[in-house]
Amino acid sequence: MAKQYDTFVDDLATLPEGKEVVLAVRNLDDFKTIAVKAVVSSTGEEDDLLWLRFSRGRLRDKPWRIKVIEELPFEALFIESSVLQ
Amino acid sequence: MDMIKGHQELVAALRKSGDVIEVTRQVDWNLEAGLIARHINETGDRSALLTNIKDYPGARMHASPLSNYRRMAVAMELDPDTPPKKIIDEYERRVRRPIKPTLVKDGPCKENIVKGDDINLLQFPAPMVHDGDGGRYLATWHVVVSRDLEQRDWVNWGMYRCMVHNEKYLGLLTLPGQDIGRQYLKYQAANEPMPVAICIGPDPCSAAASTSSPGAGVSEADIAGAIAQEPIELVKCETVDLEVPAYSEIVIEGHLLPNVRVVEGPFGEYTGYRTSPRDPRPVVKVSAITYRNNPIVPIANMGTPVDECDILFSITWGMDVRQAVSKLPVAAVHIPPEACGHAAVVAVHKIYEGIAEHVANAIWGSKLGYLMPFVIVVDDDVDPYNWNEIIHAMFTKLHPQRSLHARHCTPGHGLYPFLSTYERKWGIASNLLIDLTWPIDWDKNIDVPQKASVRGMYPRGLAEKVVAGWKEYGF
Numbered sequence A: 001m002a003k004q005y006d007t008f009v010d011d012l013a014t015l016p017e018g019k020e021v022v023l024a025v026r027n028l029d030d031f032k033t034i035a036v037k038a039v040v041s042s043t044g045e046e047d048d049l050l051w052l053r054f055s056r057g058r059l060r061d062k063p064w065r066i067k068v069i070e071e072l073p074f075e076a077l078f079i080e081s082s083v084l085q
Numbered sequence B: 001m002d003m004i005k006g007h008q009e010l011v012a013a014l015r016k017s018g019d020v021i022e023v024t025r026q027v028d029w030n031l032e033a034g035l036i037a038r039h040i041n042e043t044g045d046r047s048a049l050l051t052n053i054k055d056y057p058g059a060r061m062h063a064s065p066l067s068n069y070r071r072m073a074v075a076m077e078l079d080p081d082t083p084p085k086k087i088i089d090e091y092e093r094r095v096r097r098p099i100k101p102t103l104v105k106d107g108p109c110k111e112n113i114v115k116g117d118d119i120n121l122l123q124f125p126a127p128m129v130h131d132g133d134g135g136r137y138l139a140t141w142h143v144v145v146s147r148d149l150e151q152r153d154w155v156n157w158g159m160y161r162c163m164v165h166n167e168k169y170l171g172l173l174t175l176p177g178q179d180i181g182r183q184y185l186k187y188q189a190a191n192e193p194m195p196v197a198i199c200i201g202p203d204p205c206s207a208a209a210s211t212s213s214p215g216a217g218v219s220e221a222d223i224a225g226a227i228a229q230e231p232i233e234l235v236k237c238e239t240v241d242l243e244v245p246a247y248s249e250i251v252i253e254g255h256l257l258p259n260v261r262v263v264e265g266p267f268g269e270y271t272g273y274r275t276s277p278r279d280p281r282p283v284v285k286v287s288a289i290t291y292r293n294n295p296i297v298p299i300a301n302m303g304t305p306v307d308e309c310d311i312l313f314s315i316t317w318g319m320d321v322r323q324a325v326s327k328l329p330v331a332a333v334h335i336p337p338e339a340c341g342h343a344a345v346v347a348v349h350k351i352y353e354g355i356a357e358h359v360a361n362a363i364w365g366s367k368l369g370y371l372m373p374f375v376i377v378v379d380d381d382v383d384p385y386n387w388n389e390i391i392h393a394m395f396t397k398l399h400p401q402r403s404l405h406a407r408h409c410t411p412g413h414g415l416y417p418f419l420s421t422y423e424r425k426w427g428i429a430s431n432l433l434i435d436l437t438w439p440i441d442w443d444k445n446i447d448v449p450q451k452a453s454v455r456g457m458y459p460r461g462l463a464e465k466v467v468a469g470w471k472e473y474g475f
């Protein structure tokens, strides 16, 4: 059975299709934040499911697909920043 | 009477007063437990001890620990039927006498100690509180303990949400205007990790104290002792130089990493909305977990009123407002729970013009200026605890041109729903003073309308007699 993940995105242009990207996704079994190197696409039947949520949590109707190439250490998600908001 | 030393002891006290039920049928940590807590909050029902959690045999959760005044009264060892104003007056009486904590060698939170590779935050049933939240929030009812880098005797206690990223990392909301944000910015400037201890399910007085906002330099542990009327017992942490309430259900020790962010949130928030988006926020790397045997994971489900924030803010921020305006001719103060802590209603003796401005300036000049965008000032014939009277004053005394005083570019934060996305990002807020007092230059006999109420339009002796003998009329 296809695995299910989700990620949060407002502007779909920031989620490039068909090429390798490093993404923060959640595994929908336990909701852990995981770092993956993956290829995503808005179409297709194969691969695992990638549900998309807007950044305030609302779920988009149609899931994308995700092919996880490699799970990366959590530290791959570290963003260097001193801004506190 | 002995203080309620921990969360398990709070549940026992609530059982005695009839304010908790035990749910033995299976409940899912994924949404169902959160939904139960939310429904309790929206209906004012009893809290619920959940003793059969899916995937977590033997684990327990407590939904909505203190989301009404009855349970707050129990936590303060008062009669559960004590009216809100009496609870708040009693709280004020107690916190005037801070009591320093005592350090003890051992405590229940040390019954189990986990370090190194064995650390696994998901060993506890961290709830997915609302559908669409950014993660599982293990800490929704807790104390985050941290020590200032410069002023080493300032140990801050605050309640700031914590999301589980994975077994060993947590996300923590550290707004820059909150004390933890101020402390963190100092560690970050020195590029030093900031030690923190997150005490989940502490005794109710420590939880309450951590929601107060006395400002930089004040250690809330002393306020917790004041509420409990005896010193809070603290034990030393295993891996960080901090002390924590000894009866905490679970203590997570770790460090907030400097200059590092990972996306956190969103989360259903105290305002009743999910306002702040998923954004890069600081992370805690966990170095130890200690916990009581058979710990209870509490869930405080933030959302539309009335939840723990609304109750606690009416008490703890109510006290902070009382202190801020204590030198002014003020009759009464209330933070109505229905306004989520966003509004102070202050009744004044109108002996000079501009009192409303004076009151608003005092509140906005205090630490709460960062948290409370609305101040409503009423004459002393309006009871700030009575929404009906406030609404009546609002729609009869409010002059649309004269009574509203907006201030722009005030301090605030990204959780205010009414700000634009840009304003939220940078915490650029606006405040509003609503002045519902009669102008001082209106002649009381000629210009000021007479209030057509029992108190306002009948001879006092007659009114008292009629009300006192009410049943004799056959009512």
Ligand SMILES: Cc1cc2nc3c(=O)[nH]c(=O)nc-3n(C[C@H](O)[C@H](O)[C@H](O)COP(=O)(O)O)c2cc1C
Pocket: B140, B141, B156, B157, B158, B159, B160, B161, B162, B173, B174, B175, B177, B178, B179, B180, B210, B211, B212, B213, B214, B215, B300, B308, B309, B312, B371
């Ligand atoms: C249940 C609950 C959850 C809260 N969550 C947060 C939070 O995530 N972030 C935050 O800044 N304040 C939160 N607060 C409010 C703070 O605890 C409150 O503003 C407190 O005064 C902060 O302490 P400080 O003034 O020492 O920073 C919460 C309060 C309660 C009752």
